[in-house]
Every structure is written in C-alpha cells, then in structure tokens.
Amino acid sequence: MNTVMLSRFQFALTAMFHILWPVLTIGLSLFLVLNEALWIKTRDPDYYRHARFWAKLFILNFGIGVATGVPLEFEFGTNWAPFSRAMGNFFGNILGFEGAMAFMLEAGFLGIMLFGWRRVAPKIHLFATSMVALGASLSAFWIMVANSWMQSPAGGVMRDGRFIVTSYTRAIFNPYALWSVGHMWFACLETSLLVIGAISAYYIRRGEASSFFLKSLKLVIIAGLVVAPMQIFLGDGSGRVIFQYQPTKGAAIEGHWKTNPPGSAAAWALVAWPSAQKQKNLWAIKIPGVLSLLATHRLTGRVLGLRAFPRRDQPPALPLLFYAFRLMVAIGFYIFGLMLWSIWLWWRNKLRPESISQNRLWLGTWMSALPLGYLAVECGWIVREVGRQPWIVQGIMRTAQGASRLNPGVVVFSSIGYLILYAILFVTFVLFFRRIIHQGPDLTLVPPHLAPDTPLVGEPPREAQHPLDEP
Amino acid sequence: MSAATHLLGNIWYGLIGIILALYVVLDGFTLGVGMLSLFSPTDARRSVLMGTLGSVWDANETWLVLLGGALFGAFPAAYALLLHALYIPIALMLFGLVLRASSFEFREHARNKRLWNLLFALASFTVALAQGLALGTVLQGIPAHHDHFTGSILGWIAPFPIVVAAGVTAGYALLGSTYLVLRTDGIIQERARRASFGLALMTFLAAATVTIWTPFLYPAVAGKWFGVPTLYLIAPLPLLAVGAFWILVRALRQHREVTPFVATVTIFLASFAGLAVSLHPDIVPPTLTVSEAAASPLTLVFMLAGIGLLLPIMMVYNGYQYLVFRGKVTTGSGYPH
Numbered sequence: 167m168n169t170v171m172l173s174r175f176q177f178a179l180t181a182m183f184h185i186l187w188p189v190l191t192i193g194l195s196l197f198l199v200l201n202e203a204l205w206i207k208t209r210d211p212d213y214y215r216h217a218r219f220w221a222k223l224f225i226l227n228f229g230i231g232v233a234t235g236v237p238l239e240f241e242f243g244t245n246w247a248p249f250s251r252a253m254g255n256f257f258g259n260i261l262g263f264e265g266a267m268a269f270m271l272e273a274g275f276l277g278i279m280l281f282g283w284r285r286v287a288p289k290i291h292l293f294a295t296s297m298v299a300l301g302a303s304l305s306a307f308w309i310m311v312a313n314s315w316m317q318s319p320a321g322g323v324m325r326d327g328r329f330i331v332t333s334y335t336r337a338i339f340n341p342y343a344l345w346s347v348g349h350m351w352f353a354c355l356e357t358s359l360l361v362i363g364a365i366s367a368y369y370i371r372r373g374e375a376s377s378f379f380l381k382s383l384k385l386v387i388i389a390g391l392v393v394a395p396m397q398i399f400l401g402d403g404s405g406r407v408i409f410q411y412q413p414t415k416g417a418a419i420e421g422h423w424k425t426n427p428p429g430s431a432a433a434w435a436l437v438a439w440p441s442a443q444k445q446k447n448l449w450a451i452k453i454p455g456v457l458s459l460l461a462t463h464r465l466t467g468r469v470l471g472l473r474a475f476p477r478r479d480q481p482p483a484l485p486l487l488f489y490a491f492r493l494m495v496a497i498g499f500y501i502f503g504l505m506l507w508s509i510w511l512w513w514r515n516k517l518r519p520e521s522i523s524q525n526r527l528w529l530g531t532w533m534s535a536l537p538l539g540y541l542a543v544e545c546g547w548i549v550r551e552v553g554r555q556p557w558i559v560q561g562i563m564r565t566a567q568g569a570s571r572l573n574p575g576v577v578v579f580s581s582i583g584y585l586i587l588y589a590i591l592f593v594t595f596v597l598f599f600r601r602i603i604h605q606g607p608d609l610t611l612v613p614p615h616l617a618p619d620t621p622l623v624g625e626p627p628r629e630a631q632h633p634l635d636e637p
Numbered sequence: 638m639s640a641a642t643h644l645l646g647n648i649w650y651g652l653i654g655i656i657l658a659l660y661v662v663l664d665g666f667t668l669g670v671g672m673l674s675l676f677s678p679t680d681a682r683r684s685v686l687m688g689t690l691g692s693v694w695d696a697n698e699t700w701l702v703l704l705g706g707a708l709f710g711a712f713p714a715a716y717a718l719l720l721h722a723l724y725i726p727i728a729l730m731l732f733g734l735v736l737r738a739s740s741f742e743f744r745e746h747a748r749n750k751r752l753w754n755l756l757f758a759l760a761s762f763t764v765a766l767a768q769g770l771a772l773g774t775v776l777q778g779i780p781a782h783h784d785h786f787t788g789s790i791l792g793w794i795a796p797f798p799i800v801v802a803a804g805v806t807a808g809y810a811l812l813g814s815t816y817l818v819l820r821t822d823g824i825i826q827e828r829a830r831r832a833s834f835g836l837a838l839m840t841f842l843a844a845a846t847v848t849i850w851t852p853f854l855y856p857a858v859a860g861k862w863f864g865v866p867t868l869y870l871i872a873p874l875p876l877l878a879v880g881a882f883w884i885l886v887r888a889l890r891q892h893r894e895v896t897p898f899v900a901t902v903t904i905f906l907a908s909f910a911g912l913a914v915s916l917h918p919d920i921v922p923p924t925l926t927v928s929e930a931a932a933s934p935l936t937l938v939f940m941l942a943g944i945g946l947l948l949p950i951m952m953v954y955n956g957y958q959y960l961v962f963r964g965k966v967t968t969g970s971g972y973p974h
Contacts, residue, residue, distance in 0.1 A: 225742065225745070226742060226746060228742075229738055229739055229741065229742025229743075230738075230739055230742070232695060232698070232738050233734065233735040233736075233737075233738035233739045233742075234735060235702075236698070236701070236702060236731060236734050236735070236738075237731040237734075237735065239702060239705045239706060239709075240705055240720055240727055240731060242709065242716075242720075243705075243709065243716050243717055243719065243720025243721065243727075244720045244721060244723075244724050244727055244728070247717035247718070247720065247721040247785075247786070248717070250709060250713055250716055250717040250720075251713050251714050251716075251717040251718075251784060252713075253713070254709050254710060254712075254713020254714075254716060254717070254932060255710070255713060255932045255933055255936045256936070257709070258706065258708075258709030258710035258711075258713050258716060258932075259709075259710035259711075259932070259936050259939065259940050259943075260710070261705070261706040261709050261710065262703070262706030262707045262709060262710040262711070262940060262943075262944055263706070263710075263940075263943050263944065264706060265699070265702045265703035265704075265705070265706035265707070265944075266703055266706070266707075266943065266944040266947045266948075266951065267943070267947065269699050269702050269703070270696075270699050270702075270703060270947075270951050270955075271954075272699075273695045273696040273698075273699040274696050274699075274951065274954040274955050274957075274958055275954065275958070276695050276696070277691070277692030277693060277695070277696065277958045277961070277962060278692075278958055278961055280691075280692070281691060281692050281962065282692075282961055282962075285961050285962070286961060297954075328713075330933045330935075331933065331935055331936055331939075332935075334935075334939055570721045570724075572721075572724065572790070573790060576724055576725060576728075576790055579725075579728070580724075580728040583728060583732050584732075587732060587735050587736065591735075591739050594739070594743055598743060598746040598747075601746060602746070
C-alpha cells in the first residue's frame with residue numbers, strides 16, 4: 167500500500183470511529199435539556215431522575231467523543247499537509263470557528279452540567295445544559311459546513327495553488343451546506359431517539375420501572391414522528407444536489423452507467439452489481455423511469471451516467487457505494503415505519519404501564535433498533551466520502567495531491583496506534599455501558615428544591631464543598 | 638506582501654500566542670497533576686488529585702483544539718509544515734490525549750480505579766513529553782523548501798529537543814504541584830509543597846540551559862538578544878522569570894497557598910513571551926515568516942470577528958466555571974452516581 171491509501175485508511179478509521187460518539191452527544195444533550203425543562207415546569211421528580219439517569223450515559227459517551235475528536239483536527243496537518251496549505255484559508259478558518267464557537271462552549275459549561283447540581287440554581291443548571299447542547303449542535307453545523315465545501319466548493323478562487331475566499335456567504339452557504347447540516351443533525355436526533363427508545367424498551371420489557379420508562383419512550387415516539395419523516399425529506403434533498411454538483415457520485419451510488427437520452431427517463435436499479443472494469447452492471451433489477459424522478463423530480467430529467475466520465479474521475483469501490491446507500495435509505499424508512507406502528511399503538515391506548523410489557527414483539531423491535539441509526543450514519547459517511555473520490559475537494563484538488571509525502575512506515579505506526587487504542591475504548595465502553603444499564607435509574611433520588619425562597623446559590627455548606635456532594 | 642497581510646498576520650501571531658499561553662498554563666497544570674498522581678501512595682489520595690481536575694480538564698484541553706483550528710485558518714502554511722514535520726511527536730501526543738480523556742471518564746465508572754488512575758498518569762506523561770519534544774524540534778529549526786518539509790521525520794531525536802522535553806515536563810509538574818498547594822490541604826498539600834522545590838530546581842536548570850543554548854542555534858536570535866534596542870525589550874523577561882523563581886521558593890518556604898501557583902504561571906508566561914519575541918518574525922524557524930504563512934487578509938479579518946471577539950467571552954465563561962468550583966477539594970471526585 168502506498169502512503170495515500172494508508173493515510174486514507176487512517177482517516178477513515180479515525181473519522182468513522184469518532185462519529186459514533188458525537189451523534190449521541192448531540193441528541194442526548196437535547197434530551198437532557200428537555201427533561202430538565204419538563205422537571206422545572208411540571209415539578210414531576212421523574213423528569214429530574216430521567217435527566218440524572220441519561221446523564222450517566224451522556225458522560226461515558228461524551229468522554230470518548232472528545233478523546234477521539236482531537237486527533238481529527240491535527241490529522242489534516244500531519245497526513246494531508248498539501249491540502250491544508252492549499253485550502254486552509256477557508257477550511258482551517260471553519261475548523262477554528264468550530265473550536266471557538268462550539269467546542270469551547272460545550273466544554274466551558276460541561277463541568278457545571280455534570281457536577282454543579284448542588285452548586286448552582288436549577289435554572290442556571292438548565293442554562294449550562296442548554297449551552298452544552300447548543301455547543302454540540304453548533305459543532306455539527308461548522309463541521310458539516312467544512313465538509314460540504316469539500317463536496318461543492320464555492321465562494322472563492324484558486325490563486326498560486328491556494329484557495330482564496332472572495333465571498334464568505336457563498337463559501338459557508340455552499341450548495342450542499344444547509345441540506346447536509348440538516349441531514350446530519352437529524353441523523354444525530356434520530357440515532358439518539360433510537361438509543362433512548364431501545365433502552366427504555368429494554369427496561370419496560372423486563373418489567374422494571376415500566377411507568378418511568380414509558381415516559382421517556384413516549385417522548386421518543388412524539389419526537390420520532392417529526393424526526394423520521396423529516397429525515398427522509400432531507401435525505402431526498404441531499405440526494406438531489408448530488409446529481410447536480412457531483413454527478414459521478416450520484417451515478418456511482420445508483421449504479422447508473424449510461425446517460426438517458428433527451429425525452430426518455432432513466433431507470434433505477436433496485437439491486438445490481440456494478441463493475442468498474444466492465445463499465446456496466448454485471449446484473450441488475452431495474453425499475454423503469456424511477457431514477458429521473460428521484461434525482462431530478464422530473465419525469466424525464468437527465469441523469470448523467472458514469473460512462474460520461476473518464477475512469478480516472480470515477481469513484482472507487484462501486485458495490486460498496488451502491489449498497490451503503492441502499493442500506494441507509496432502507497433504515498430511514500424502517501424507522502419511520504416503527505414510529506407509525508408506535509403511534510398507532512398509542513392511539514389505540516395500548517401504551518399503558520400495566521399491560522405494555524406484554525407486547526414483547528413491539529418492545530423487541532424497539533430494542534433491536536438501537537444500532538440502526540449508527541449503521542445509517544456510517545453508510546452515509548461512506549456514500550459521502552468514498553463517493554467524493556478521487557477528489558479531496560471536488561473538481562479542484564485530487565486526494566493524491568492533498569496527501570503528505572510521508573514514509574509509509576510512520577503512517578502504519580500511527581494507524582496501528584489508533585487501531586489498538588480505539589479497540590480498547592470500544593470494548594471498555596461496552597463494559598461500562600452494560601454496567602450503567604444494569605444499575606438502572608435511581609428512583610429514590612430527591613430533586614433539589616425548586617422553591618424560589620430556598621437559598622440555592624452562594625456559599626454551600628462546608629461538607630458540600632467537593633464534587634461528591636451528590637445524594 | 639501587502640501591508641494588510643503584514644499587520645493582520647502579526648495580530649494573529651499575538652492572538653495565537655495568547656491561546657497557546659492559555660493552553661500551556663491550563664493544560665500544563667492538568668497534565669502536571671496527572672503526572673504527580675503517579676507518585677501518590679494510595680488510590681484514595683490519587684482520587685483527590687483527580688478531584689481537583691474533574692470540572693475543568695475538558696475545558697482546559699479545549700484550548701488546544703482552538704489553537705489547532707486558529708493556526709490552521711490563520712497560518713495554513715505553518716500548520717501544514719509544523720504538523721507534517723512533527724508527525725511522530727504529534728501522534729504520541731494525540732495517543733496520550735485520547736488515553737487521558739478516556740481513562741479519566743472510565744475511572745468514574747470503574748470499581749477498581751487503580752488501572753485507570755495509572756493509565757491517566759502515564760498518558761499525562763506521554764503528552765507532556767511529546768509536547769516538549771515538539772517544542773524542542775521547532776526551536777531547533779524545521780528544514781523546508783517552498784513551505785514543504787525537507788527534513789527528517791525523526792528530527793526530534795536530538796539532544797536539544799530532549800532537554801526541552803525534560804524542561805517542559807518538569808515545568809508542567811511544577812504547575813501541577815503548585816496548583817495542588819492551592820486546591821488541596823493536609824497531607825496532600827504538604828507533599829505537593831515539598832515536591833515543588835525539586836521541580837522548581839529542575840525547571841530552572843532546564844530553562845537556563847535552553848536560554849543559553851538557543852542563541853547558538855540561530856545567529857538571528859543572538860543578534861536580537863545582544864543588539865540594541867531589542868536587548869532592552871527582551872532583557873526584562875529573563876529578569877522577570879528569575880524574580881518569579883525567587884518568589885516561588887520563598888513563598889513555598891512560607892507555606893503560602895496562592896503565591897506559588899501565581900509565581901509559576903509568571904515563569905511560564907515570561908519564558909513564553911521570550912520565545913515569541915525571539916522567534917518573530919519567524920513563525921516556523923528558520924524559513925517561514927509570519928507574513929509568508931498568513932492567510933489572505935479577508936480570512937484573517939473574518940477570523941478576527943469570529944474568534945478574536947469571542948476570546949474574551951470564552952475567558953469569562955471558563956472563569957465562571959472555575960468560580961463555581963472554587964475552594965479546597967478534600968475527597969475524591971466522582972460524577973454523581
């Protein structure tokens with residue numbers, strides 16, 4: 167393997183592992199905000215206990231997210247130095263914005279959110295949690311802006327081998343930006359809803375704290391009814407811009423080889439096996455006319471085929487792209503179906519704490535949905551990043567030009583280091599995750615006073631001066 | 638090179654200097670406490686040490702993330718050249734940071750905390766050493782041609798970077814021990830106070846060695862140090878550092894709690910300012926200057942609005958977090974379970 171491939175492997179490894187954690191951080195932090203707000207509004211202690219229970223999972227997840235995120239920011243320099251030098255004017259600037267506006271906000275209020283329950287008033291605590299959630303979501307915004315710009319660069323010119331920004335509005339709000347930010351943010355929400363829903367279903371199925379976890383499951387269903395269809399809409403929009411700005415990617419994910427002649431509609435391959443060598447599908451089951459509709463929303467819209475491009479401009483790993491895309495889409499519809507099934511049960515008044523644990527099929531379906539969001543996110547990453555190849559910045563710089571000229575040995579060294587570290591992190595996470603689930607929520611937890619005349623701020627008593635001052 | 642680029646480049650050189658200084662001091666004491674925890678005799682005491690970090694370590698590390706992003710945007714050529722040249726020290730630092738963050742989180746959930754405490758301490762050591770090696774390698778000079786790295790990827794294996802690494806590690810440990818004097822009491826505070834003397838001596842020796850060695854590496858630096866008027870600009874800094882060392886040792890003898898940490902921070906800031914002034918106008922010595930590495934004026938202005946203006950706000954809310962958790966830490970940290 168050459169250095170470029172090794173650096174690509176390392177980036178894929180570190181990015182695909184990292185993305186597992188922020189998706190839950192983003193969604194779960196909003197869920198914590200919701201529960202804290204509901205507690206302050208309704209004074210129902212169960213919402214407080216929910217906030218405290220899910221915060222345990224949040225912390226465990228957050229730590230790994232932070233730990234694995236830092237290397238990414240430096241990998242652009244270590245492994246992609248020519249790319250960084252050429253594109254830093256915009257790309258580096260945006261990463262800097264992420265650090266200043268998002269990451270710092272998240273970190274600056276995290277301590278209060280985690281340890282501050284007895285040190286600040288509940289409303290200040292809610293504010294701190296909200297800032298953590300806002301920081302996490304802003305982080306997704308800036309990262310997706312930077313990534314979108316690599317897919318559909320805009321707002322500047324290349325001068326002396328460097329990208330010089332001429333319009334920040336056009337560079338930030340590049341053609342992909344809003345679709346991509348929305349699609350990723352909703353992916354975070356949907357993945358988190360599935361995790362919260364699956365864990366809640368697990369406890370209900372075991373008959374433990376059924377009414378307590380029915381509260382969280384019902385919140386998830388309400389949110390899911392909005393999030394799941396919205397995500398399908400955003401996915402469709404994100405797909406259509408691909409055919410406009412990255413026709414090679416669009417053709418690759420659909421196994422589409424020949425441009426449809428004017429006046430005719432392009433057929434859509436439901437399943438196929440695309441072969442780069444033969445420049446066609448080895449076999450395919452096609453549905454006439456559908457691809458034009460999907461890609462352009464017009465009956466006979468023109469969809470460029472892969473053969474319209476020289477092979478050196480075509481993405482690699484065509485079957486991977488083809489099936490990763492299909493798996494992602496299938497998961498999106500499956501989750502929507504699950505939400506419809508759930509609301510139907512609710513509407514028929516079947517979601518009652520005393521009887522719900524008997525619907526084992528429904529609860530089991532919820533439990534098995536836990537990894538689906540993650541799987542869809544990884545598939546989406548493959549579609550987006552492998553589909554962009556052979557470009558590092560679409561149409562402007564090739565991936566091979568963007569890679570640092572390093573001895574392959576040092577890249578092997580760092581890749582193996584990450585591989586070992588991340589394997590340890592994953593196994594340990596699973597062990598502690600199981601422990602948190604085994605311990606379950608503390609249903610006897612007494613919330614701090616909400617009455618306005620209770621002294622909450624100011625000097626806490628001496629024995630409460632350390633972080634162990636929790637009930 | 639336009640005047641705008643020159644001016645904006647130098648403003649950003651200053652801002653990145655401030656961010657780097659904040660990172661070095663804040664994560665310096667965090668790493669220092671981490672390293673010192675290796676020498677704690679019991680896990681209970683080690684837990685108190687970790688307790689002083691619980692609410693702040695993540696925010697402290699975040700200054701490094703901000704530094705990376707700001708350098709990438711404001712000086713893309715310097716970011717690319719530095720990280721390429723420092724591939725191995727940076728990789729070691731990142732491994733250490735990954736391990737430090739995760740072992741800190743995992744120990745909160747673990748019943749047997751010994752393993753995670755140990756990993757936390759070892760990771761802190763790795764990060765401190767790697768950062769020292771990186772600094773030493775940069776001071777030694779990064780060979781480049783047209784902004785592209787032309788040196789050896791093993792350039793950090795040399796006497797000068799190793800001395801610098803020893804100095805940075807001892808300095809971080811000193812920041813850590815004086816921070817513990819500030820934040821703990823009883824036996825833990827007393828042990829930290831005693832350790833501070835030796836660490837101060839080690840830091841002083843390493844800093845003095847580096848200060849004497851550096852002008853021999855660069856004629857340009859020597860010219861500045863021994864030329865007029867730059868001499869008058871630079872000379873107060875080593876004097877300030879020596880004065881701070883003297884105050885530090887005296888304050889430790891007098892069992893003061895706040896002064897040792899303040900004095901140590903002063904030593905760091907003085908040394909840091911000395912380096913920044915000596916290297917300028919180079920951002921990556923000996924070939925890449927601030928103006929050459931700077932991004933376009935529009936980018937630098939845009940970043941000034943987006944990051945420069947936020948910097949004071951970041952300091953305020955980070956300061957608020959310190960305020961909420963002020964006071965002595967007497968038992969081990971724990972996330973609420």
